[in-house]
Amino acid sequence: MADLDVPQSKSRDLDKLLLRHGNLVDPGFFPGPQLRDDIREFVKILVVGAGGLGCELLKDLALSGFRNLDVIDMDRIEVTNLNRQFLFRLEDVGKPKAEVAAKRVMERVSGVEIVPHFSRIEDKEVEFYNDFNIIALGLDSIEARKYINGIACGFLEYNDDDTPVRDTIKPMVDGGTEGFKGHARVIMPGVTPCFECTIWLFPPQVKFPLCTLAETPRNAAHCIEYAHLIKWDEVHKGKSFDPDVPEHMKWVYDEAIRRAELFGIPGVTYSLTQGVVKNIIPAIASTNAIISAACALETLKIVSACSKTLTNYLTYNGGEGLYTKVTDFPRLDDCLVCGPGILIELDTSITLSKFIEMLEDHPKLLLSKASVTYGESNLYMQAPPVLEEMLRENLSKPLYDLMGRVQKDTIHVSGTSLKDKERQSIQTKLRVVFKGADVVTDMDTAIGA
Amino acid sequence: MKRLEQEPTMVEEPKKTKYDRQLRIWGELGQTSLETASICLLNCGPTGSEALKNLVLGGIGSITIVDGSKVQIGDLGNNFMVDAKSVGQSKAKCVCGFLQELNDAVKANFIEENPDTLILKDPSFFSQFTLVVATQLVEDSMVKLDRICREANVMLVFARSYGLTGFVRISVKEHTAIESKPDHFLDDLRLNNPWPELKRFVETIDLNVAEPAAHKHIPYIVILVKVAEEWAQTHNSNLPSTREEKNEFKALVKSKMLSPDEDNYREATEAAFKVFAPRGISQDTQDIINDSCAEVGPNSSDFWLMVAALKEFISNEGGGEVPLEGSIPDMTSSTEHYINLQNIYYSKAEADFLSMEQRVKDILVKVGQDPSSISKPTIKSFCKNARKLKVCRYRMIEDEFRTPSVAALHKCLADEEYRSAIGFYILLRAVDRFAATYQKFPGQLDDGLMDHDVAQLKTIALSLLREMGCDGYMVEEELSNEMCRFGAAELHVVAAFIGGITSQEVIKLITKQFVPMSGTYIFNGIDHKSQSLTL
Numbered sequence: 001m002a003d004l005d006v007p008q009s010k011s012r013d014l015d016k017l018l019l020r021h022g023n024l025v026d027p028g029f030f031p032g033p034q035l036r037d038d039i040r041e042f043v044k045i046l047v048v049g050a051g052g053l054g055c056e057l058l059k060d061l062a063l064s065g066f067r068n069l070d071v072i073d074m075d076r077i078e079v080t081n082l083n084r085q086f087l088f089r090l091e092d093v094g095k096p097k098a099e100v101a102a103k104r105v106m107e108r109v110s111g112v113e114i115v116p117h118f119s120r121i122e123d124k125e126v127e128f129y130n131d132f133n134i135i136a137l138g139l140d141s142i143e144a145r146k147y148i149n150g151i152a153c154g155f156l157e158y159n160d161d162d163t164p165v166r167d168t169i170k171p172m173v174d175g176g177t178e179g180f181k182g183h184a185r186v187i188m189p190g191v192t193p194c195f196e197c198t199i200w201l202f203p204p205q206v207k208f209p210l211c212t213l214a215e216t217p218r219n220a221a222h223c224i225e226y227a228h229l230i231k232w233d234e235v236h237k238g239k240s241f242d243p244d245v246p247e248h249m250k251w252v253y254d255e256a257i258r259r260a261e262l263f264g265i266p267g268v269t270y271s272l273t274q275g276v277v278k279n280i281i282p283a284i285a286s287t288n289a290i291i292s293a294a295c296a297l298e299t300l301k302i303v304s305a306c307s308k309t310l311t312n313y314l315t316y317n318g319g320e321g322l323y324t325k326v327t328d329f330p331r332l333d334d335c336l337v338c339g340p341g342i343l344i345e346l347d348t349s350i351t352l353s354k355f356i357e358m359l360e361d362h363p364k365l366l367l368s369k370a371s372v373t374y375g376e377s378n379l380y381m382q383a384p385p386v387l388e389e390m391l392r393e394n395l396s397k398p399l400y401d402l403m404g405r406v407q408k409d410t411i412h413v414s415g416t417s418l419k420d421k422e423r424q425s426i427q428t429k430l431r432v433v434f435k436g437a438d439v440v441t442d443m444d445t446a447i448g449a
Numbered sequence: 450m451k452r453l454e455q456e457p458t459m460v461e462e463p464k465k466t467k468y469d470r471q472l473r474i475w476g477e478l479g480q481t482s483l484e485t486a487s488i489c490l491l492n493c494g495p496t497g498s499e500a501l502k503n504l505v506l507g508g509i510g511s512i513t514i515v516d517g518s519k520v521q522i523g524d525l526g527n528n529f530m531v532d533a534k535s536v537g538q539s540k541a542k543c544v545c546g547f548l549q550e551l552n553d554a555v556k557a558n559f560i561e562e563n564p565d566t567l568i569l570k571d572p573s574f575f576s577q578f579t580l581v582v583a584t585q586l587v588e589d590s591m592v593k594l595d596r597i598c599r600e601a602n603v604m605l606v607f608a609r610s611y612g613l614t615g616f617v618r619i620s621v622k623e624h625t626a627i628e629s630k631p632d633h634f635l636d637d638l639r640l641n642n643p644w645p646e647l648k649r650f651v652e653t654i655d656l657n658v659a660e661p662a663a664h665k666h667i668p669y670i671v672i673l674v675k676v677a678e679e680w681a682q683t684h685n686s687n688l689p690s691t692r693e694e695k696n697e698f699k700a701l702v703k704s705k706m707l708s709p710d711e712d713n714y715r716e717a718t719e720a721a722f723k724v725f726a727p728r729g730i731s732q733d734t735q736d737i738i739n740d741s742c743a744e745v746g747p748n749s750s751d752f753w754l755m756v757a758a759l760k761e762f763i764s765n766e767g768g769g770e771v772p773l774e775g776s777i778p779d780m781t782s783s784t785e786h787y788i789n790l791q792n793i794y795y796s797k798a799e800a801d802f803l804s805m806e807q808r809v810k811d812i813l814v815k816v817g818q819d820p821s822s823i824s825k826p827t828i829k830s831f832c833k834n835a836r837k838l839k840v841c842r843y844r845m846i847e848d849e850f851r852t853p854s855v856a857a858l859h860k861c862l863a864d865e866e867y868r869s870a871i872g873f874y875i876l877l878r879a880v881d882r883f884a885a886t887y888q889k890f891p892g893q894l895d896d897g898l899m900d901h902d903v904a905q906l907k908t909i910a911l912s913l914l915r916e917m918g919c920d921g922y923m924v925e926e927e928l929s930n931e932m933c934r935f936g937a938a939e940l941h942v943v944a945a946f947i948g949g950i951t952s953q954e955v956i957k958l959i960t961k962q963f964v965p966m967s968g969t970y971i972f973n974g975i976d977h978k979s980q981s982l983t984l
Contacts, residue, residue, distance in 0.1 A: 022934050060941060286507075291951060
């Protein structure tokens, strides 16, 4: 085909999208070389996870005009990764995923800079996450997603009319896969539902009743979980079970076999034992490739506005034919994580200590051992002991004073919540409004500020 | 106590461990069929390369890449399998080299040749392969290749990436799957039609046992069979059919509950619908046994020979039912009751299997084949999956182009949800016609002719619609404009998506597990409202 007289450019294909006007584009699309160059130079994307999805995401983003990528993953490469995590080779087993992934992509795609972080996501300062234009998630757990979601939504601020402040919206693109199934979604905090808004999408994890395990096992999985959850502690008092230690796994397998023989139950194999104990999710390259591609495409679209974006959740199933569905899930206006925060009306005389007590009984919070921060300052922290001691004197002061006597503002609290019968550590924002605040005093404060 | 011998899986061979996560999906048999398959890829731009990458990672037997082009600088921007050092070299050679690195167990070859030329000059080349993945071919080549592969009985999958759209289309005369592994499928408990051994076992258990622990550990299978019998006695041997009756039945079940913590009774109430389910075979099964291929002869495949046996079984010892599947779901029960039930179901499934095995052997003899040519495990799997069999047939491309289903077309064009997909379907064909006339794709060059290209593309689209019997319809203006904007760009993310789908379909076709897609999958990267169109 006639193409030979056109000067060669690496971005030959991307240019068609970024340099040309389009019809079905987002408002705010300004096509041209400037857009392409700005993306290259200024846009920073964080890829969370360097596993099945993460490897694909890094490749996809590097080949979509992005030059500044970071990737964070706390794991090391294992042999069972090699059927899909294509950036790793047999000789890489044992090395940190983030580091090898970054290195491999930089080797193949010249010009891209990838900074690896071999660490847990919780070990990064919150401000680290604020550095990025978009956070792309390639995670395999609900907890990790909740965590990042909490952080990204934590940056969100609201105007007085309860609309989100545009500059504080930190978009996330989230993908997940399991066998032939997967999902890709776009999260714009304050605009589309966040992870917490749609937490009900995730079915509860299967847990066998203890009495079944202890008294009436019926299948191989029951025998395995008996050995894993009951017998191990009985025999190894105190020593915790580590699924990555082969001797531990073998011990559970042997015990499971014993129990299975006792009850005449067939089907216990080493492979099943590993699967049940480690909750192994079957995984293949193709599904990861599909979901990551969808996520990377959305990342490109959000950043450049070169086309309309996914609104807002894509479900995918490739086992029975081919099934894709887009659902426009609604936000929860009163979401504890991405919403403006639960409204709490207080008397100006309420002390910090009384406030913390109130949080325990608040029906939407049930928050115990709360720590409280206001803007940049810690008002009270439960831990570490040094900090707790330093801030202890604040407990007896009125919250109103501690907040600089403003009539209303947002504060953040964190602690352990007893919601849904499960204890989970949460971080959430509250809108505090002080009743009977003296207007004159407020004006003084405002003038004095 | 006799300890089980050490299993082979304990030894953790590196190969087995590498594929562990996928073996849990398609098992050793599936893996073997992948490892003995040979794939031919036409064109190794990102679409083809990404498709092949996923197959190579999964351990495909061999790959042969056919591509005559040299690596250009623009390829560095969309293809991970080429790098700066590759510029000017054979693209097939470079992609092949990279893929070989991904998995040294795969036999990787390349041929530096333009696929269009190969299709014209050497059709017999394709007969050696299990499956051909044909990417980025234009209409004309697609039709020719389709004829070649259909003739040679080689499976064929087409894939195309074009800007933010693209498609995947399987072309195979017939594909049958025994292990279709549907996500959700009702268990085979026969609560609406219990056989003598099950009835006898149920009789030995007294629902009204005094001891509370025993009372709440009677499995729901037993509860429901008993209550169904009780009901039938007072209802003329019929099962509940109206909504009222069904509610009455559930109430009857509940009435036997002694206390609210009896999970077995809760499960029985929830599972009561299994008693109401109609007896006999499903429409899908009906369609398969009535298929003309079930009239078997000496050239019939193993699948149809077994279907013929199934048909006989159903009309005779099956009593209108397929062979029993044989497994039961977990349920609240004493271990003893549960294992006894498992044995009863297992025994009947085994007996049904033996009947089927005999019938299969007899049919093999009748059509002049060796009675042992279909193995026991195959027949066993067939019996277990008798309710889940799948037959997929695909029209030849030229037939679809010549005589598309006008009814389906009209339906799609009128449906909000399908309009963009059908729009892209038509445009994807229109751009090939455009290219045949103007030696370039619309909008492909920055030659200042965008307006002309748009106008011409629209004209071609309209005439295509006319040809397809859809006079009066139009492709949305915006879609046509976007198509020209795309200018035949092969974007990496779209190629990776399309390549991913392609590799997944290849796996399903080769392993004969799960169910391949039907029709043409039209990808819509704008709003992700992609659709499968069967025309």
